[in-house]
Amino acid sequence: MVAQPQPNGESSGLSARARCDRVLAREVIRRMRGASQPYLLACADGSSYVVKFQNNPQHVRVLANEMLAARLAMLIGLPVATPAFVEVPPALIRGNPPLELEIGPRRVLCLAGLHFGSRYPGEPGQTLVVDFLPDRLLSKVKELASVFLGGFVFDKWTCNCNGRQVVFFRSLDEQGPAYSALLIDHGFCFNDGDWDFPDSPIRGLYPRRLVYENVEGFKSFEPFLSRIENLERSQIEECVQQMPEEWCEPNPSQLTQLADRLYQRRRDLRQAIIDAKNSSLKPFPNWRETRGVARSKQDSWPTRVN
Numbered sequence: 461m462v463a464q465p466q467p468n469g470e471s472s473g474l475s476a477r478a479r480c481d482r483v484l485a486r487e488v489i490r491r492m493r494g495a496s497q498p499y500l501l502a503c504a505d506g507s508s509y510v511v512k513f514q515n516n517p518q519h520v521r522v523l524a525n526e527m528l529a530a531r532l533a534m535l536i537g538l539p540v541a542t543p544a545f546v547e548v549p550p551a552l553i554r555g556n557p558p559l560e561l562e563i564g565p566r567r568v569l570c571l572a573g574l575h576f577g578s579r580y581p582g583e584p585g586q587t588l589v590v591d592f593l594p595d596r597l598l599s600k601v602k603e604l605a606s607v608f609l610g611g612f613v614f615d616k617w618t619c620n621c622n623g624r625q626v627v628f629f630r631s632l633d634e635q636g637p638a639y640s641a642l643l644i645d646h647g648f649c650f651n652d653g654d655w656d657f658p659d660s661p662i663r664g665l666y667p668r669r670l671v672y673e674n675v676e677g678f679k680s681f682e683p684f685l686s687r688i689e690n691l692e693r694s695q696i697e698e699c700v701q702q703m704p705e706e707w708c709e710p711n712p713s714q715l716t717q718l719a720d721r722l723y724q725r726r727r728d729l730r731q732a733i734i735d736a737k738n739s740s741l742k743p744f745p746n747w748r749e750t751r752g753v754a755r756s757k758q759d760s761w762p763t764r765v766n
Contacts, residue, residue: 480527480531480543480544480545480702481505481544481545482544482545482546482547482574483503483504483505483507483509483544483545483546483547483577484503484504484546484547484549485501485502485503485504485509485511485546485547485548485549485552485577486501486502486503486504486552487501487502487552488500488501488502488552488555488557488559489501489502489508489584492510494645495517495518496512496513496516496517496518496522496647497513497516497517497561497562498510498511498512498513498516499511499513499559499570500580500584501546501548501552501577503544503546503577507579507580508579508580508583508584509544509546509577509578509579509580510541510577510578510580510644511546511548511575511576511577512526512575512576512577512647513548513559513561513570513571513575514571514573514574514575514706514707515561515563515568515570515571516561517561517562517563518647518652518653519647519652519653520653520706520707520708520709521652521653521655521707521708521709522576522647522648522652522653523575523576523647523704523707524703524704524707524708524715525646525647525648525649525650525652526543526576526578526645526646526647527543527545527576527703527707528649528650528699528700528703528718529618529620529646529649529650530542530543530578530646531543531699532614532618532696532699532722533614533643533646535687535691535695535699536610536614536684536687536688536691537606537610537683537684537687538606538607538610538611538614538643538684539603539606539607539640539641539642539643540578540642540643540644540646541578541579541580541581541627541642541643541644542578542579543576543577543578543579544576544577544578544579545574545575545576545577545704546574546575546576546577547573547574547575548570548571548572548573548574548575549572550572552572553569553570553571553572554569573706574704574706576707578644581627581629581640581642582629582631586631586632586633587629587630587631587632588629588630588631588632589627589628589629590627590628590629590639591625591626591627591628593628593639595668595670596637597628597637597639598668598670598671599670600637600638600639601628601638601639601640601641602638602639602640602641603640603641604641604671605674605680606684607626607641607643607671608624608626608666608671608672609671609672609675609680609681609684610681610684611624611626611643611666612624612664612665612666612672612681612736613681613684613685613688613729613733614643614684614688615649615663615664616659616663616664616729616732616733616736617688617722617725617726617729617732618646618649618650618722619649619650619651619656619657619658619659619663620646620648620649620663620664621648621649621651621652621658621663622645622647622648623666623667624643624664624665624666625643625644625645626641626642626643626644626666627641627642627644628640628641629641629642650718655714655717655718657721657725659732661732661735661736661738661739662736662739662740662741664736665736665741665743669743672743672744673745673746674746675743675744675746675747676746676747676748676749677747677748677749678730678733678749679749681733685729685730685733688726688729689726689727689729691723691726693723696719696722696723697719699719700715700716700718700719703715
């Protein structure tokens with residue numbers, strides 16, 4: 461059985477980076493855009509979360525993908541929306557208005573229970589959040605390289621089969637043009653519910669090429685490239701712990717195999733970057749580095765004794 465998350469993130473054996481809070485949803489704020497039909501919910505910890513439900517129109521594993529990807533991203537220091545296990549009580553589901561999903565021509569109630577939430581950046585109504593910026597503002601985003609170059613390496617590693625999704629935010633009373641950014645929407649990492657890795661040289665590239673103008677070689681993707689390559693088995697294994705079993709159906713045991721593949725794939729990242737560089741899109745026009753691709757022996761996941 462996959463262990464259940466503990467209230468307030470209290471999970472024995474989990475580091476602070478892998479630990480996630482369990483929070484209670486109290487109020488529906490609004491429906492959000494997206495194919496998984498998430499809702500913005502105010503929770504008992506005083507924060508608001510974009511919540512994806514188990515019976516969303518995509519796949520239940522979208523929740524496991526979101527949680528695992530967020531934990532891995534935090535592990536290597538990428539700016540992602542903070543994840544949480546969000547408990548949604550039946551009374552809130554049946555509230556006014558009710559929490560509903562559109563499944564084909566039907567409208568069905570969201571399930572009560574434990575769902576995935578990503579913390580909203582700031583206070584709704586007091587924070588400006590957008591998913592597009594013109595070039596003159598995009599180039600001024602705080603920590604631009606961490607967002608897009610780190611995000612590119614991460615998407616290659618996890619085989620994110622969706623386009624890279626980013627939100628830009630700032631307080632409404634903040635002065636100046638600079639926005640902060642968060643990587644969001646990781647439900648299609650690991651190829652949605654298939655949990656495999658159909659790699660492609662052009663997958664993971666952000667369509668706004670200006671974010672890659674300063675790429676000169678592998679060093680441009682540091683420190684994230686080396687952080688992934690140097691991950692220990694135990695660190696990846698820790699990120700899959702406490703995953704609710706119902707998020708991993710129809711075969712929860714495949715979660716261990718997924719972690720195994722992620723550990724093996726960390727040594728293929730340099731070749732994946734070279735393949736992208738040499739692709740028809742030519743995303744890195746200022747690449748200067750000529751050093752060859754370092755490759756190392758593939759390790760296997762250790763045998764687990766229960």
